[in-house]
Amino acid sequence: GLGLTYKKDENFGEWYSEVVVSSEMIEYYDISGCYILRPWSIAIWENLHAFFDPEIKRMNVKNAYFPLFVSDSVLQKEKDHIEGFAPEVAWVTKSGKTELEVPIAVRPTSETVMYPYYSKWIRGHRDLPLRLNQWCNVVRWEFSNPTPFIRSREFLWQEGHTAFATKDEADQEVLEILELYRRIYEEYLAIPVIKGKKSELEKFAGGLYTTSVEAFIPNTGRGIQGATSHCLGQNFAKMFQITFENESREKLMVWQNSWAYSTRTIGVMVMVHGDDKGLVLPPKVAAVQAIVIPVPYKDADTQGIFNACSSTVSLLSAAGLRVEADLRDNYSPGWKYSHWEMKGVPLRIEIGPKDLANKQVRVVRRDDGSKQDIAMDNLVEQVKKILENIHESLFNKAKEKRDDCIQKVHTWDEFAVALNDKKMILAPWCDEEEVEKDVKARTKGEMGAAKSLCTPFDQPELPEGTLCFASGKPAKKWTYWGRSY
Numbered sequence: 269g270l271g272l273t274y275k276k277d278e279n280f281g282e283w284y285s286e287v288v289v290s291s292e293m294i295e296y297y298d299i300s301g302c303y304i305l306r307p308w309s310i311a312i313w314e315n316l317h318a319f320f321d322p323e324i325k326r327m328n329v330k331n332a333y334f335p336l337f338v339s340d341s342v343l344q345k346e347k348d349h350i351e352g353f354a355p356e357v358a359w360v361t362k363s364g365k366t367e368l369e370v371p372i373a374v375r376p377t378s379e380t381v382m383y384p385y386y387s388k389w390i391r392g393h394r395d396l397p398l399r400l401n402q403w404c405n406v407v408r409w410e411f412s413n414p415t416p417f418i419r420s421r422e423f424l425w426q427e428g429h430t431a432f433a434t435k436d437e438a439d440q441e442v443l444e445i446l447e448l449y450r451r452i453y454e455e456y457l458a459i460p461v462i463k464g465k466k467s468e469l470e471k472f473a474g475g476l477y478t479t480s481v482e483a484f485i486p487n488t489g490r491g492i493q494g495a496t497s498h499c500l501g502q503n504f505a506k507m508f509q510i511t512f513e514n515e516s517r518e519k520l521m522v523w524q525n526s527w528a529y530s531t532r533t534i535g536v537m538v539m540v541h542g543d544d545k546g547l548v549l550p551p552k553v554a555a556v557q558a559i560v561i562p563v564p565y566k567d568a569d570t571q572g573i574f575n576a577c578s579s580t581v582s583l584l585s586a587a588g589l590r591v592e593a594d595l596r597d598n599y600s601p602g603w604k605y606s607h608w609e610m611k612g613v614p615l616r617i618e619i620g621p622k623d624l625a626n627k628q629v630r631v632v633r634r635d636d637g638s639k640q641d642i643a644m645d646n647l648v649e650q651v652k653k654i655l656e657n658i659h660e661s662l663f664n665k666a667k668e669k670r671d672d673c674i675q676k677v678h679t680w681d682e683f684a685v686a687l688n689d690k691k692m693i694l695a696p697w698c699d700e701e702e703v704e705k706d707v708k709a710r711t712k713g714e715m716g717a718a719k720s721l722c723t724p725f726d727q728p729e730l731p732e733g734t735l736c737f738a739s740g741k742p743a744k745k746w747t748y749w750g751r752s753y
């Protein structure tokens with residue numbers, strides 16, 4: 269039947285699994301950790317691509333496509349960078365009944381696939397910067413609880429891999445890409461994120477430093493890495509001999525970055541904005557921004573109503589809006605209202621006999637349920653305005669809720685209380701790795717340990733003499749901590 273069985277604030281995990289299926293974004297698949305992405309979710313992926321791809325092209329990044337498969341020898345080349353990951357590498361060992369001579373890995377990420385060729389292609393400084401991206405799938409055979417969009421064994425992402433002659437160029441691009449990721453979350457998904465730097469313990473071990481945009485899920489009190497932009501330094505240049513001759517014919521190693529966002533973005537959007545009626549889609553990424561529904565009454569001019577629905581679709585579509593009509597005659601208006609609310613369509617436009625007579629439509633907002641009658645002749649401008657207002661309202665509500673979950677602490681006791689209260693905790697830290705490991709050890713439990721999420725670029729005042737919340741040593745920075753996905 270219609271409507272969700274589970275409530276978001278009572279059974280979050282079950283609510284989430286039900287919403288992604290009932291909104292027709294996901295179909296569960298017979299291989300654990302793998303999901304079918306139906307058109308309703310791929311449309312969101314495409315709308316994010318429609319923003320991001322032109323932006324990176326403006327930065328002279330070119331799209332390429334590298335093989336899905338990695339030879340064992342090349343993968344092993346990066347021993348320390350993959351040692352922790354080895355258990356999640358998927359291997360092809362047979363074709364048909366025949367064992368392969370040498371097993372072949374399925375890419376979990378593409379450094380080892382791409383960089384031998386970066387070494388071949390980059391000879392002189394005129395070959396730099398080399399900036400390639402690929403839109404693809406990757407496979408990581410994770411064992412921790414699979415969650416659609418958030419943690420799956422195969423997922424879609426873009427991975428950018430760039431090489432520069434100087435560190436300054438690399439440092440600059442890391443932040444340019446991070447700003448695009450902030451825009452994806454805040455300007456398209458209406459989700460507030462925090463830009464920051466990962467600790468040495470949490471960063472990508474193969475790189476020099478990692479920056480990220482961090483989101484937060486109030487219902488579970490867990491932080492979640494929204495996207496990541498690494499500076500790899502010259503680590504991979506050393507490993508794969510990626511060198512270039514500069515103007516004075518010196519052989520120098522390149523400076524590299526790599527950066528990614530994935531279909532995890534969609535899961536964060538569901539978790540942050542969804543409610544007990546289903547999905548709530550931010551207008552800029554919604555496959556359908558407004559659904560037009562006829563409300564016939566007995567035989568009062570039914571054809572007129574249907575014509576008005578179709579012309580409303582044409583009018584709004586011509587203005588560049590993504591609008592459809594649900595003219596199916598085997599479903600009642602009430603059924604359609606619930607169906608499209610479940611799918612999270614930002615606006616519903618109802619047209620009944622009265623509306624027809626008054627040359628107006630009834631517009632109903634998905635985010636707050638508010639209704640208003642709008643004259644047909646300024647419908648385009650009004651609908652555009654309302655959709656913008658829905659985005660702002662979704663963002664402001666999510667930001668207020670996220671800010672309510674942030675707790676600033678100074679002592680361990682305050683930290684422990686805040687962690688128990690499912691907060692994202694801002695604490696002064698001495699920046700020592702041993703202390704960070706100690707925090708993880710002291711907070712271990714079935715809910716998972718607390719970890720550092722990021723050191724925000726936007727640092728609050730750190731008065732002289734402020735002590736680290738965990739070690740009591742002189743604090744060097746404010747860092748966000750919390751449980752995470």
Ligand SMILES: O=C1CCCN[C@@H]1CCCn1cnc2cc(F)c(Cl)cc2c1=O
Pocket residue numbers: 349350353354356357376377378379408426427428472474496498526527528
């Ligand atoms: O996060 C990004 C941006 C896009 C390109 N890659 C980097 C680093 C990826 C880290 N990472 C993440 N997961 C991995 C899983 C694995 F099985 C293996 Cl072998 C390696 C890795 C691994 O290196």
Ligand SMILES: [Mg+2]
Pocket residue numbers: 408
């Ligand atoms: Mg992983």
